[in-house]
Amino acid sequence: MTMDKSMNVLIVDDYKTMLRIIRNLLKQIDFNNVEEATDGGEALSKLRAGSFGLVISDWNMQPMTGLQLLQEVRADARLKTTPFIMITAESKTENVVAAKQAGVSNYIVKPFNAETLRDKIEKVLGHA
Amino acid sequence: MPDTPLAGEAALRARLDRIRTRHPDPAPEAVAEVVRAVLATLEGDLTATETALLGEVAELGRTIAAAKAEIAALRVQDINVNHIPSATDELDAIVAHTAEATESILETCETLDRVAGKLAVETQRELSAQLQDATTRIYEACSFQDITGQRITKVVATLKTIEAKVAHIIAAFGDRRRDAESGPLPEEPPVEELLHGPQLPANAMDQTDIDKLLASFD
Numbered sequence: 312m313t314m315d316k317s318m319n320v321l322i323v324d325d326y327k328t329m330l331r332i333i334r335n336l337l338k339q340i341d342f343n344n345v346e347e348a349t350d351g352g353e354a355l356s357k358l359r360a361g362s363f364g365l366v367i368s369d370w371n372m373q374p375m376t377g378l379q380l381l382q383e384v385r386a387d388a389r390l391k392t393t394p395f396i397m398i399t400a401e402s403k404t405e406n407v408v409a410a411k412q413a414g415v416s417n418y419i420v421k422p423f424n425a426e427t428l429r430d431k432i433e434k435v436l437g438h439a
Numbered sequence: 440m441p442d443t444p445l446a447g448e449a450a451l452r453a454r455l456d457r458i459r460t461r462h463p464d465p466a467p468e469a470v471a472e473v474v475r476a477v478l479a480t481l482e483g484d485l486t487a488t489e490t491a492l493l494g495e496v497a498e499l500g501r502t503i504a505a506a507k508a509e510i511a512a513l514r515v516q517d518i519n520v521n522h523i524p525s526a527t528d529e530l531d532a533i534v535a536h537t538a539e540a541t542e543s544i545l546e547t548c549e550t551l552d553r554v555a556g557k558l559a560v561e562t563q564r565e566l567s568a569q570l571q572d573a574t575t576r577i578y579e580a581c582s583f584q585d586i587t588g589q590r591i592t593k594v595v596a597t598l599k600t601i602e603a604k605v606a607h608i609i610a611a612f613g614d615r616r617r618d619a620e621s622g623p624l625p626e627e628p629p630v631e632e633l634l635h636g637p638q639l640p641a642n643a644m645d646q647t648d649i650d651k652l653l654a655s656f657d
Contacts, residue, residue, distance in 0.1 A: 328541050329585045332578050335549065339575055371589065371634055378633065400589055400637035402644045407652050409633055418653060420646050421637070422582045425575045427646055 314436050316341045318364030323347075323354040323380065324398075325372040333367060333398070336425050340432070351375025355383050358390055365432065370399035370406070378413060385414040394435040398423065471500025516609050523602045530591050530598075541584040548574045548581075589636045 320342050322333045330347045337345050346361070348354035352375045354368065366384065370377035377397055384390045397410050398419040410418055417431040474497040485493070555570035637643070644652070 326585050326588065328538060329582065331545050332582055335578050339571060371636065400586055401635060402638050402649065403635055404644065404652060406633055407649055411653060411656050418649055420649055422586055424579045
């Protein structure tokens with residue numbers, strides 16, 4: 312079974328340069344259907360309005376953080392099984408534990424490389 | 440009928456309270472002057488101990504006045520008027536310039552990616568792969584901008600806290616005319632729980648540590 316790279320991926324970061332970097336890295340591994348949101352609230356609206364196979368989100372955003380977005384996603388009956396990867400500079404144990412308890416699918420610490428991104432996506436989508 | 444000692448003490452306290460209300464923040468030099476005047480009028484009526492004590496109080500007033508003059512001479516207000524605003528402007532400029540440069544680098548990379556894509560459909564797949572590999576490394580490196588931006592934001596927040604505290608020190612020890620303007624020390628902005636920003640490399644968990652921690656939940 313091969314990974315469905317035609318799925319819609321939502322990337323969430325309040326820093327546009329980072330969105331651009333992740334979008335380009337995803338494109339290089341053939342994920343071309345990528346949408347962007349610049350905070351948790353906008354992401355949640357897009358998730359509820361559309362159909363996404365993967366969410367890749369930063370943590371440190373205002374007014375809704377990535378952790379709050381994750382909690383909202385897991386509390387939503389339609390969205391709760393959507394794979395969710397956190398990409399963040401928050402590297403304290405308490406952050407990783409909080410994200411895991413909230414139901415994160417995987418956790419990438421910044422700065423990261425393309426290999427790590429590809430590896431975590433494959434693991435999350437069940438094709439490691 | 441004379442006041443009992445307790446009644447006398449209560450009357451004295453009440454009087455002191457009234458004076459404090461009328462003069463909530465007396466200047467030390469004014470207190471020293473009053474003490475000197477009182478000493479002059481009471482000369483001969485006081486015991487040696489009382490005279491020495493009042494002399495100490497007058498000296499204390501002079502010491503406080505001298506300390507205030509020294510603080511004023513240090514021009515502490517320059518920290519807030521010049522140094523901190525200048526430092527935060529410089530840091531903002533660093534963020535703006537590096538963001539601009541990063542955007543330009545990314546734009547160039549995207550052009551290279553498009554060229555690599557065209558090579559891929561022709562015969563030069565190996566060259567295409569080399570080009571794409573190079574652009575991947577550049578994309579990865581460009582994420583420095585995000586990390587440095589977050590670190591600089593933390594430094595700016597620290598500088599702003601210092602600025603507020605220096606303003607309060609100046610108001611308390613420097614120009615008395617600013618007292619009314621300064622008001623109470625502003626509350627520090629609440630730190631959002633679990634938002635620490637990037638850690639210094641020596642203190643931070645790397646991806647391997649995080650992977651192990653996540654695996655421990657399975």
